[in-house]
Amino acid sequence: MAHIDYFFATVSPFVYLAGQRLEAIAAKHAATLTYKPVDPTALFARTGGLSLPQRHDSRKAYRLQDLARQSRKFGLPINLQPAFWPVNPAPSAYAIIAAQVAGGGDLGALVHGLARACWAEERDIADDEVIRAVLEQTGFDPKVADRGMLSAAETYAVNLEEAVSRGVFGVPFYVVGEERFWGQDRLEDLDLHLAGAL
Numbered sequence: 001m002a003h004i005d006y007f008f009a010t011v012s013p014f015v016y017l018a019g020q021r022l023e024a025i026a027a028k029h030a031a032t033l034t035y036k037p038v039d040p041t042a043l044f045a046r047t048g049g050l051s052l053p054q055r056h057d058s059r060k061a062y063r064l065q066d067l068a069r070q071s072r073k074f075g076l077p078i079n080l081q082p083a084f085w086p087v088n089p090a091p092s093a094y095a096i097i098a099a100q101v102a103g104g105g106d107l108g109a110l111v112h113g114l115a116r117a118c119w120a121e122e123r124d125i126a127d128d129e130v131i132r133a134v135l136e137q138t139g140f141d142p143k144v145a146d147r148g149m150l151s152a153a154e155t156y157a158v159n160l161e162e163a164v165s166r167g168v169f170g171v172p173f174y175v176v177g178e179e180r181f182w183g184q185d186r187l188e189d190l191d192l193h194l195a196g197a198l
Helices: 013-017 021-028 040-047 057-074 090-102 107-119 128-137 149-165 184-194
Strands: 003-008 032-037 173-176 179-182
Touching: 003 021, 013 057, 013 107, 013 184, 021 032, 021 184, 032 090, 032 107, 032 149, 040 149, 090 107, 090 128, 090 149, 107 128, 173 184, 179 184
Parallel strands: 003 032
Antiparallel strands: 003 173, 173 179
16 A cells, blocks of 8 residues: 655645645555645755745746646635735644644635645744644644644644655645655656556
8 A cells, every 4th residue: 555745835825725635646656645844945945945935936927827727727716915914824734733643624625724724825824823723623623733733743843854855845735655756746746656557
């Protein structure tokens, strides 16, 4: 049975635009899945990437065009200038880590729900009330993040170290053994790989 390690950040618009295609691919191939939230700014700094403000204007312009195209392609509305972005990714990451440990809900829906809250719903995903609401909507105890915060903070740091050691340099990033796939636009390749066709 294949296993997918998913490195991501809820503050990434491309994580939002991935929707829940990863979960559908994993189910199709009976693959197991581990969610590993990381701090994207720290990841970029460790692996030679640049955070958005530091990028050349041509890269910024292309990003906006691509986000708009991908939004239309997958029928996912997006606000290219969210009211609450940039935003601290740690609180939502801690909630996801704690929820994964606790179980009882739909983790893929939680990840997508938090990303959607940021990129389509003008909600602050660093706000405790927003996080609790999305936890509850996706079948989790809304207080799970409060109980697991210290452990989740440790896991969040470990996830970053693991990402760097495994060649991850951006989000979303999907790792199956030694095979790495960067970006929601590589989900089709991940699907083909799991099918043994790529």
